[in-house]
Amino acid sequence: MHFIFSDEVVLLFDFWSVHSPTGMALSVLVILLLAVLYESIKVGKARLLHQALMNLSIPTSQQLIEEADQDSSSSDSLPVSRSPLRWFLCHFGQTLLHVAQVVVGYFMMLAVMSYNTWIFFGVVLGSGVGYYLAYPLLSMT
Amino acid sequence: MGMNMDMSGGDNSTMPPHHHPTTSSDHSHDHMMMMMPMTFYFGFKDVELLFSGLVINTAGEMAGAFVAVFLLAMFYEGLKIAREGLLRKSQVSIRYNSMPVPGPNGTILMETHKTVGQQMLSFPHLLQTVLHIIQVVISYFLMLIFMTYNGYLCIAVAAGAGTGYFLFSWKKAVVVDITEHCH
Numbered sequence: 424m425h426f427i428f429s430d431e432v433v434l435l436f437d438f439w440s441v442h443s444p445t446g447m448a449l450s451v452l453v454i455l456l457l458a459v460l461y462e463s464i465k466v467g468k469a470r471l472l473h474q475a476l477m478n479l480s481i482p483t484s485q486q487l488i489e490e491a492d493q494d495s496s497s498s499d500s501l502p503v504s505r506s507p508l509r510w511f512l513c514h515f516g517q518t519l520l521h522v523a524q525v526v527v528g529y530f531m532m533l534a535v536m537s538y539n540t541w542i543f544f545g546v547v548l549g550s551g552v553g554y555y556l557a558y559p560l561l562s563m564t
Numbered sequence: 565m566g567m568n569m570d571m572s573g574g575d576n577s578t579m580p581p582h583h584h585p586t587t588s589s590d591h592s593h594d595h596m597m598m599m600m601p602m603t604f605y606f607g608f609k610d611v612e613l614l615f616s617g618l619v620i621n622t623a624g625e626m627a628g629a630f631v632a633v634f635l636l637a638m639f640y641e642g643l644k645i646a647r648e649g650l651l652r653k654s655q656v657s658i659r660y661n662s663m664p665v666p667g668p669n670g671t672i673l674m675e676t677h678k679t680v681g682q683q684m685l686s687f688p689h690l691l692q693t694v695l696h697i698i699q700v701v702i703s704y705f706l707m708l709i710f711m712t713y714n715g716y717l718c719i720a721v722a723a724g725a726g727t728g729y730f731l732f733s734w735k736k737a738v739v740v741d742i743t744e745h746c747h
Contacts, residue, residue: 437603514734521733522726529710529718536711537602 424538432539435530451545454534457527458549459556464524466557468517475513478506606715613717614708630720633709637724638731640702645732647695654688 430447433440434454441450534542608626612619620626667673683689710718 433602435603439603514730517733518726518730521729522722525725526722529707529721532707533711533713 426538426540426543428540432537432542434534434537434542447541451541454531454542454545455549455552457534458531458546459553461524461527461531462550462553463557464520464527466561468520468524469561471513471517471520475510475517478510478513600711601713604713604715604718608716611712611714611717613712614705626716630716633706633717633720634724634727636702636709637706637721638728640699640706641725641728642732643695643699643702647692647699650688650695651692654686654692 430444431440431442432447432450434450439450441447531546535546608620608623610619610621611626611629613629620629661677662674663677664672665675706721710721712718
């Protein structure tokens with residue numbers, strides 16, 4: 424088994440069979456968007472975690488840095504949950520994102536397993552573009 | 565997946581005509597391409613799972629395999645969270661290094677560096693290493709299971725990962741930032 428340059432591939436599902444250069448270009452674009460989606464899901468999960476911790480009123484490291492100058496006398500060791508329902512929804516949302524991340528990650532692995540070089544380039548480029556676009560959003564509040 | 569020339573093994577992708585009418589043109593390719601299915605399918609006949617003796621032939625065996633894969637994926641998520649917790653608890657060895665540095669106006673200031681780490685031969689690090697090996701092996705097993713392209717098993721992996729994340733990350737979301745307030 425080795426990487427080949429080819430315009431013919433069957434990707435993941437029976438109906439996704441590619442025979443022509445235009446079909447291959449379109450498939451590479453779809454795989455690229457899939458990789459961008461994967462990176463965005465990772466960032467989305469981290470942001471939901473941040474929100475869940477804020478709902479639990481546990482000071483996150485960012486808030487502690489902001490509070491460093493002020494006299495924070497309300498820092499207990501026990502979390503006071505402001506809204507259990509909102510925290511639960513955040514956690515459930517994180518779980519759904521996690522399942523989506525696992526599935527998309529495995530789909531990308533199976534796409535690379537087709538040993539088609541164009542598809543592989545699509546995955547790599549998509550990961551790069553996705554990282555470039557999504558990670559700055561991580562530190563946005 | 566051995567190189568046995570038994571065409572019935574794993575050949576669900578081309579033999580049943582109602583499954584894959586589009587791949588009928590693949591008969592001209594060499595037989596090696598048809599050993600492993602390359603597209604998703606739902607079936608429980610002749611499904612080879614990881615090891616040579618482990619072949620699923622009936623619906624009951626597929627149900628058992630579904631449960632086993634589900635639990636394996638759940639265990640994997642739990643192992644990840646457990647390793648994080650163990651790492652945090654064992655990082656108690658803090659070394660402070662103070663060095664004099666020149667400050668403004670020619671005064672000498674003491675700069676303190678804090679390093680947090682483990683010793684190589686300490687028990688926590690050895691335990692982390694053993695757990696890491698187990699985690700790597702399980703993650704590759706899950707990848708290989710997903711690579712069977714069997715729809716039921718893939719759903720089991722995804723559902724197990726989701727359930728495991730839901731159950732174990734619950735604890736993580738409550739505990740994580742209480743201790744990590746210095747970073």
